[in-house]
Amino acid sequence: MNKDSHTQHISQQFNTELEEVRSHLLAMGGLVEKQVNDAVNALIQADSGLAEQVRDIDDQINLMERNIDEECVRILARRQPAASDLRLIISISKSVIDLERIGDEATKIAKRAILLSEEGEAPRGYVEVRHIGEQVRKMVQEALDSFARFDAELALSVVQYDKNVDREYKTALRELATYMMEDPRSISRVLNVIWALRSLERIGDHARNIAQLVIYLIRGTDVRHMKMEEKRKEVEGILQDKA
Amino acid sequence: MNKDSHTQHISQQFNTELEEVRSHLLAMGGLVEKQVNDAVNALIQADSGLAEQVRDIDDQINLMERNIDEECVRILARRQPAASDLRLIISISKSVIDLERIGDEATKIAKRAILLSEEGEAPRGYVEVRHIGEQVRKMVQEALDSFARFDAELALSVVQYDKNVDREYKTALRELATYMMEDPRSISRVLNVIWALRSLERIGDHARNIAQLVIYLIRGTDVRHMKMEEKRKEVEGILQDKA
Numbered sequence: 123m124n125k126d127s128h129t130q131h132i133s134q135q136f137n138t139e140l141e142e143v144r145s146h147l148l149a150m151g152g153l154v155e156k157q158v159n160d161a162v163n164a165l166i167q168a169d170s171g172l173a174e175q176v177r178d179i180d181d182q183i184n185l186m187e188r189n190i191d192e193e194c195v196r197i198l199a200r201r202q203p204a205a206s207d208l209r210l211i212i213s214i215s216k217s218v219i220d221l222e223r224i225g226d227e228a229t230k231i232a233k234r235a236i237l238l239s240e241e242g243e244a245p246r247g248y249v250e251v252r253h254i255g256e257q258v259r260k261m262v263q264e265a266l267d268s269f270a271r272f273d274a275e276l277a278l279s280v281v282q283y284d285k286n287v288d289r290e291y292k293t294a295l296r297e298l299a300t301y302m303m304e305d306p307r308s309i310s311r312v313l314n315v316i317w318a319l320r321s322l323e324r325i326g327d328h329a330r331n332i333a334q335l336v337i338y339l340i341r342g343t344d345v346r347h348m349k350m351e352e353k354r355k356e357v358e359g360i361l362q363d364k365a
Numbered sequence: 366m367n368k369d370s371h372t373q374h375i376s377q378q379f380n381t382e383l384e385e386v387r388s389h390l391l392a393m394g395g396l397v398e399k400q401v402n403d404a405v406n407a408l409i410q411a412d413s414g415l416a417e418q419v420r421d422i423d424d425q426i427n428l429m430e431r432n433i434d435e436e437c438v439r440i441l442a443r444r445q446p447a448a449s450d451l452r453l454i455i456s457i458s459k460s461v462i463d464l465e466r467i468g469d470e471a472t473k474i475a476k477r478a479i480l481l482s483e484e485g486e487a488p489r490g491y492v493e494v495r496h497i498g499e500q501v502r503k504m505v506q507e508a509l510d511s512f513a514r515f516d517a518e519l520a521l522s523v524v525q526y527d528k529n530v531d532r533e534y535k536t537a538l539r540e541l542a543t544y545m546m547e548d549p550r551s552i553s554r555v556l557n558v559i560w561a562l563r564s565l566e567r568i569g570d571h572a573r574n575i576a577q578l579v580i581y582l583i584r585g586t587d588v589r590h591m592k593m594e595e596k597r598k599e600v601e602g603i604l605q606d607k608a
Contacts, residue, residue, distance in 0.1 A: 152464065189591065195455065199447050202445035205442075213457075299552055299553055302552050306545065306546045313542055347424075
């Protein structure tokens with residue numbers, strides 16, 4: 123084997139490793155997205171069996187996080203990636219934290235579902251849980267899609283969408299606070315719904331974080347603390363570069 | 366310059382860079398700890414001026430995070446650290462995420478302080494805010510100390526302490542929910558205190574995360590999802606190794 127083909131061989135192996143860790147992240151993401159969906163359904167349908175299943179699967183997600191973390195460290199130590207390969211590893215090792223936290227929030231929602239099935243239904247809030255739940259599940263899905271397809275435009279739309287979720291979450295909280303004043307006996311049950319909504323809002327934040335990591339991965343720019351207008355310019359810059 | 370002294374020169378420069386990024390992390394940590402303290406005092410003393418100050422300083426923390434992140438990427442790309450140096454960079458680049466989120470939570474508490482100074486004092490909850498606030502501030506401080514001194518025992522005690530905070534937080538929530546039922550007109554103001562407590566509980570979680578990264582840094586083991594008993598064995602293992 124001459125030197126060139128040896129280098130090529132190593133680089134192919136390296137690409138395979140990068141592809142593998144990326145596909146493991148996406149697999150973990152798929153499971154996490156399912157957890158969000160199941161947790162919301164468990165709460166709305168007062169299905170404590172489904173809620174317990176969500177709680178049990180969380181261990182599996184934690185294990186996936188740990189394995190992906192180890193893969194990233196191994197690649198950093200052995201392959202010493204540079205430029206866009208390094209950005210890929212950094213984006214993966216940060217996204218995995220957000221995915222694990224989304225899993226935690228899904229578990230918290232599942233626990234609220236179990237409490238609600240014990241204490242009896244809340245008189246309000248299910249429409250909001252269903253609506254915001256569907257919005258953040260879609261955000262998680264699209265953040266992962268943007269990672270899979272290196273799609274900065276889709277990632278930007280996820281970042282932008284998070285503002286809607288925050289707005290609807292605040293409206294829902296105000297309405298539920300007013301309702302509790304009218305019917306104080308429902309406070310404990312309504313608070314369970316409020317905590318579930320809070321978890322959904324956090325899931326939206328984590329999906330936004332992942333989307334921002336995708337923009338960093340593609341563009342090399344940390345857009346987290348930029349204003350929306352600046353973020354858009356960053357992403358449009360990518361499109362111009364492509365043209 | 367012969368080859369050996371050249372290597373030594375590079376390695377000294379590398380150590381300086383590692384020391385620098387670690388000291389930047391600790392400086393950011395010091396500011397974040399102050400933010401937690403100020404946010405809690407702003408809420409307890411209904412000091413909206415102090416609350417606004419906390420809110421304004423958050424930008425500075427975000428900038429520190431960004432700079433530390435860039436330092437870590439630069440070191441990974443140029444120095445290709447291995448073994449414990451690599452673990453140091455990984456621990457720093459993850460801890461910085463937790464520090465930034467602690468800063469966010471301090472800002473959220475400051476916003477609640479502003480709302481409370483507008484809407485009027487809550488009738489309950491200040492004792493709990495002061496008490497849990499002091500506990501989590503100390504957790505942040507000790508997590509940072511354990512990082513500064515590579516002290517796995519201290520880090521473990523922070524991890525352990527988080528369970529106390531979670532317990533006291535749950536007790537406080539139960540009491541405040543009961544109080545709201547007795548005095549429904551106070552619901553909106555009590556909810557502001559509940560959100561502040563929730564932020565404090567999250568700050569405790571982030572301090573615990575940092576402490577777990579210190580154990581990873583020293584021991585090379587990811588203890589996050591281990592039971593407390595297993596974590597203790599891991600850290601005792603370190604002590605035995607030292608003996």
